[in-house]
Amino acid sequence: MNIRNNVVLRQKLAAEYVLGTLRGGARRRFEGWMHNDADLRNIAAAWQQRLAPMAEFAGDVVPPRSVWTGIERRLNLKGAAASGLKAWFSESLTFWRSLGVVSTGLAAMLLVLVLSKTGVESPSINYVATLTDDKAQNALLVTADRSNRALDVRVITSAQVAADKSLHLWAVPKAGKPRSLGVLAGNRGRFELKDSAISDDVTVLAITLEPKGGSPDPNGPTGPILYKGNWVRL
Amino acid sequence: MFIDVKPLDPQQLKTWLTAAGKRDATAFRHLYDATSSKLFGFALRILNKRELAEEVLQESFVAIWNNAATYQSHLAAPMTWMATIVRNKAFDHLRRSDVSVEIDAEQFDSEIMNALQDPQRTPIEALQLSGDAKALAWCMSALEGLHRQTVALAFYHDLSHSEVAEHLKLPVGTVKTWIRRSLEKLRTCLAKREQV
Numbered sequence: 397m398n399i400r401n402n403v404v405l406r407q408k409l410a411a412e413y414v415l416g417t418l419r420g421g422a423r424r425r426f427e428g429w430m431h432n433d434a435d436l437r438n439i440a441a442a443w444q445q446r447l448a449p450m451a452e453f454a455g456d457v458v459p460p461r462s463v464w465t466g467i468e469r470r471l472n473l474k475g476a477a478a479s480g481l482k483a484w485f486s487e488s489l490t491f492w493r494s495l496g497v498v499s500t501g502l503a504a505m506l507l508v509l510v511l512s513k514t515g516v517e518s519p520s521i522n523y524v525a526t527l528t529d530d531k532a533q534n535a536l537l538v539t540a541d542r543s544n545r546a547l548d549v550r551v552i553t554s555a556q557v558a559a560d561k562s563l564h565l566w567a568v569p570k571a572g573k574p575r576s577l578g579v580l581a582g583n584r585g586r587f588e589l590k591d592s593a594i595s596d597d598v599t600v601l602a603i604t605l606e607p608k609g610g611s612p613d614p615n616g617p618t619g620p621i622l623y624k625g626n627w628v629r630l
Numbered sequence: 631m632f633i634d635v636k637p638l639d640p641q642q643l644k645t646w647l648t649a650a651g652k653r654d655a656t657a658f659r660h661l662y663d664a665t666s667s668k669l670f671g672f673a674l675r676i677l678n679k680r681e682l683a684e685e686v687l688q689e690s691f692v693a694i695w696n697n698a699a700t701y702q703s704h705l706a707a708p709m710t711w712m713a714t715i716v717r718n719k720a721f722d723h724l725r726r727s728d729v730s731v732e733i734d735a736e737q738f739d740s741e742i743m744n745a746l747q748d749p750q751r752t753p754i755e756a757l758q759l760s761g762d763a764k765a766l767a768w769c770m771s772a773l774e775g776l777h778r779q780t781v782a783l784a785f786y787h788d789l790s791h792s793e794v795a796e797h798l799k800l801p802v803g804t805v806k807t808w809i810r811r812s813l814e815k816l817r818t819c820l821a822k823r824e825q826v
Contacts, residue, residue, distance in 0.1 A: 411813040416721075417784050417791050441705045444714060446820055448706070449763035450770075450785050451713035453746075454675035455739025456667040456758065459687055463670075464662060466688045471695050473655045530697045531718060555700050605699050620696040 399429065399436075406439055414443040431534060431552060520544075522630060523594060525601045527623035529553070535623040538565070538601055540589050547577060547593060549585035557605070564610045566617060567593045567627070568600040574617055577601070579610035594627075601627045638664060638760045643708035651698035658695055665709065666691075669716050671739070676720040676786055678731050686723055690716045709760055721788045733797065737779075737786040746771045746778065769819035777808045781816075784809065 399405050412418040413426050430437050468474060523540035535553035540546070549565060557563055565585070566574035575598075578587035592598075602624040604617040611617050643664065649657030669690065673683040693715050701711055724731060736743055742759075745752040749771045754764055770778050776798070783794050791809065795802040 407817070408810060408813075411817070412809070415781065415784050415809070415813065416788050417794075417809060419790050438705075445706055445710050445762070446766065446816060447785060448710040448713045448717075449760065449766045450782070451672040451717065452668055452709070452759050452763035453738040453742045453767065453782075454668075454671040454786075455742065457671040457674050458667045459670040459684060463666070463684050463688050463691075464659075467662070467691045467695075470688070470692050473658070529700060530693045531714060555702060558699075561699075620699065622697065622700055 400433070406436060410436065410439040411443050411447075413440055414447055427534075434554065437554075523627055524630060525625045525627045527601060527603055527625040529555075529623055536603060536625075538625075538627075540594060542589065542594070545589045547587040547589045549578070549580060549587070551580070551583040560608050561619075562606050562608050562610055563603050563622070564606040564617060564619070566602050566604065567598045568602055568624075569595070569597040570599065571597070573615055574602065576611070576616075579606070594629075599627055601625060638668070638709060640707050640709070640760065640762075644703055647694075647698055647701055647708050647711075648703075650695055651701060658698075661694075661708075662691060665712060668709070669712060672713060673716050673720050675737060676717070676731070677723070682723060682727075683720075686716065686720045690719045693719065707760075707762055709762065724788065731787065733783070733787055737782040742767065747775065765820060765823050766816070768823065769816050772819060773812050773815060777812045780805055780808045781812050 399409070409418060409422075409426050413423065418426060430440065520541055520543055521539045522542040523538075525538045526534050527536040527538065529535050533553065535551070535555065537550045537552055539548045541548070551563075563580040565577040565580065565587075567577055568574050575590075575592045577590070577593050578585055580603075602617075603622050604611065605619040605622050606612075606617065607619075611619070643661065646657040646661040646664070650661060666687065670683060670687050673686045673690070674680065677683045677686060690712070694712055697715075701708070706714070738746070741752065742757060745754050745757055746767060749768070754767045754771065757764065757767065759767065770781075773781075780794050780798065783789050783797060784791075787793075789797065791806050792802045794800075794809075795805040798805070
């Protein structure tokens with residue numbers, strides 16, 4: 397179905413997507429359309445802006461002090477410099493454990509989209525990950541081609557990175573430190589595929605925001621996680 | 631019994647949020663102080679359990695800190711962005727934990743409910759809400775009570791058309807129509823208010 401020229405339907409679907417009443421296949425299709433339709437993303441963002449203030453109608457309730465102390469502890473805001481990595485890592489694990497496998501279907505679909513565009517080279521894709529932000533918006537697509545030992549990264553979000561920052565890609569093993577896979581220089585990155593990226597214990601990829609040129613710490617990331625997603629073997 | 635609280639100034643919130651994105655913990659603290667009671671009230675209304683709401687609020691602020699650098703002010707007001715994170719986290723929790731939530735008859739604070747039902751008697755302008763929320767309140771007060779409730783139920787409780795229908799003992803077709811029309815009306819009404 398083509399909804400590009402159907403102004404009324406675009407509004408209706410975006411509104412129900414934000415409200416939450418757009419479900420199942422229809423919801424997934426809508427998410428698919430949003431990938432390569434910036435205007436549709438803007439329409440959805442406008443609906444978010446219209447409806448989200450309903451949150452304030454709940455009325456104010458002051459949370460107990462323990463909530464803030466918990467945040468401070470989890471983010472290590474007091475002694476941030478000392479053990480930033482440790483806090484980052486334990487925090488990230490909690491995030492990733494909750495991730496589940498929801499993005500697998502989406503990843504596969506995106507892959508189809510990308511492949512149909514670049515049919516000429518037709519690489520063999522062995523692994524795929526769609527990295528999403530905290531609001532489950534797709535941001536990057538990562539694919540691995542084992543025969544050519546190539547790792548391909550495409551930025552599919554319109555979010556901009558500050559001039560003094562870089563996006564750093566990591567393989568996250570079930571235990572141990574994240575492994576650096578590469579630092580993105582633009583919207584597209586092609587890296588050598590290392591074995592450490594596709595060993596069996598790696599199920600998640602993540603992007604952190606680092607100073608220009610990548611994490612200054614050779615042992616792991618220093619900045620916040622911006623995007624993450626399951627690393628799916630096809 | 632009015633306490634002199636400044637309404638949430640989006641410009642100020644934006645400044646703090648941007649600073650938090652640059653790892654400014656003090657600005658982040660200010661942001662928390664200014665918005666946590668609104669966001670906690672919201673989480674509590676969705677989850678109906680204090681413990682769970684506290685956990686979700688904590689997780690949400692961790693996510694706000696971790697993602698502040700990606701906040702795009704041209705797409706969403708700071709409160710919109712943060713409330714969306716809280717809403718998603720709360721729904722995630724419910725889906726994961728498999729606890730069923732008791733759905734209250736009313737999603738909204740009683741004073742706000744009164745204002746929506748009868749803005750003459752309880753003026754919307756006097757409510758402690760951000761400008762965006764006042765505009766939405768004003769437009770929602772123009773909807774019929776039951777229509778407003780269908781929208782509120784879906785928004786607060788992640789309900790599908792048929793779940794809303796079941797809850798209100800209405801045919802699902804009716805609910806679909808009401809929600810669709812209510813959303814259209816809200817869009818038109820909010821656009822008009824923006825022009826004023």
